[in-house]
Amino acid sequence: MPFKHILLPLDSSALAEQAITDAVSLARQCGADIHLLHVQKPPSHVDEHCADPVDWRLRRAEIRSYLNGVSEKITAQGVDVTLAIVEGRPAEQIVEYCEKNSIDLVVITAYGKGGISRFDFGSTAQKVFSGAGRSFLVVRPGEASLAEEKTAYKRILVSMDGSPRSEWVACHVASLMRGQEVEIILLQVIAVPEMPRRMPITREEHATREKFVECNRRAAEAYLEEIANQLKNGIKVRPRLLIAQNVAERIYATAAEEGVDLIAMSAHDWHTGAQQVTGTLCHTVICQSNLPVLVFQDLPDAQLQSLRTGGEFCQQSHLALAQDGSAHS
Template sequence: MPFKHILLPLDGSSIAEEAIAHAVMLARNSGAKIHLLHVQMSDEQSIDPVDWRLRRVELRSYLNRLAERISEKEIAVTQSVVEGRPAEQIVEYCDEMDIDLIVFTAYGKGGVSRFDFGSTAQKLFSGSGRSFIIVRPGLRPPNQENMSYRRILVSMDGSSHSEWVACQAASMMRGQEMEMILLQVIAVPEMPRRMPITREEHATREKFVECNRRAGEAYLEEIARQLENGIKVRPLLLVAQNVAETIYTTAADEGVNLIAMSAHDWQTGEQQVTGTICHTVMSHSDLPVLVFQNLQESQLQALRAGTDASQIRHPTLPVRNEAHR
């Protein structure tokens, strides 16, 4: 199973609690332990020791109540209250406890804003180096207590990254009544210019797209055959101008419960922690997005040391799962 330790950072708000059902769902499927974490912020210039202690007691009581509800589902759970800056403490906790998945909402107690993400969420997915699920608040699943992913869309682009994600998602959901949609979007090449393209150029572009389409169909069929073992896998190939937009609009049209994708696509440059397509899907999709990250240890150390993201090198391609070849 891909996950052993799932971190659920909570700030006491009802918005942040919308991520609980997703953490429980994944922990139940993978046998992972859930780590509840609250970061207590303090004003270093003026702080009342009595108020600080009372607040800490309240927070521990709050986490204990949530832990009891989660443990009733036969899921191992721990709870911790630490002090400091939220994003920094969460990343430090990930390092100490070997967290391999963080589940959080796009916003916290500060509420929804005009920006795509809250400040803590932005820092987490760009600087933690971990796989994560980001949940858009306000879109609660129909049944919080018994939520399940009946349909998952996996973004495929022909890279080893996306193949690895498909294998991980299949392993995570195997044995359940669910459908996995393998979506590959063939991009129509752009030819920006002041004058319209000629007939010859249009024909050349159509040939290029058709060639990619045929290759993509054969590729998806092969991957689907490899993954079909206890789950339903449906390949889906589309041709479009905007790849990211097609991914999240198709997911909505297909009624999926979760989008799964790699942080890195085949176009991701060496200076990017997440690719442009991944970031765009996260920013615009109303559905929860599970992003698999596979940074190497050297890159994680760079993140821990506070190295600028532009200095972090692109990871090597993951090794394919031999069981699915």
């Protein structure tokens, strides 16, 4: 299974709590445990909650009681829970906790106690995405997150681009959902090449572009059918192929049209490679989609550390594939 230890950071806000249902759903389907984490400010930090050490201790007791209440609700659904309260800056402590406790998935809302803003994410979520180096599920509160009455995802859209990374994601999603009543939609969007210029393109150039798109479409059609047939084993897998100029926009728009519960994709697409913690396509989708997005991180730890610190890393082909080493397993 892809995930064994899921981290669910909670700041006691109603916004952060909207990620609980998604975390529990994934934990049940993976057989994973959930780590409930709250980051408390040190007693020396004076604010409206921690005016003095006595208030700080009272606040800590309240947090413990709050986490115990959440834990009881989760364990009642058959998921093991670990509680942790740490001190410091939220993003830094979340990243450190991931490293110390072998966390392989972080489930977090786009906004927390700071509230919804004009920005795509709250400051803590943004720092966790770029610094944790883990797969993550981002839930946009107040939108189309998994409803509390649901216990599992029923329809999942997997973004495909013909790369081994996207195949790896599709294999993991299929493995995760094996035995469930679920439909997996394998979506590949063929990009129409841009030809920026002041003057309109000629008829010959237009024909060349159309021929290029058609060649890619035929190849993608056969490719998606092959992958879908490989993944079908007690679950419904449906390929879908589209052509668009804006690939990211078509991904999250199609997910909304299909009424999916979850979008799954690799952190890195075929074009952007591994020069960033997340590629441009992935970043755009998680910023613009109202649906939960499950992002699979596949870079080696050494390269992720290099990207975070700005150092150089010897480029090499590396995919954290299934244990048998094949994206087609």
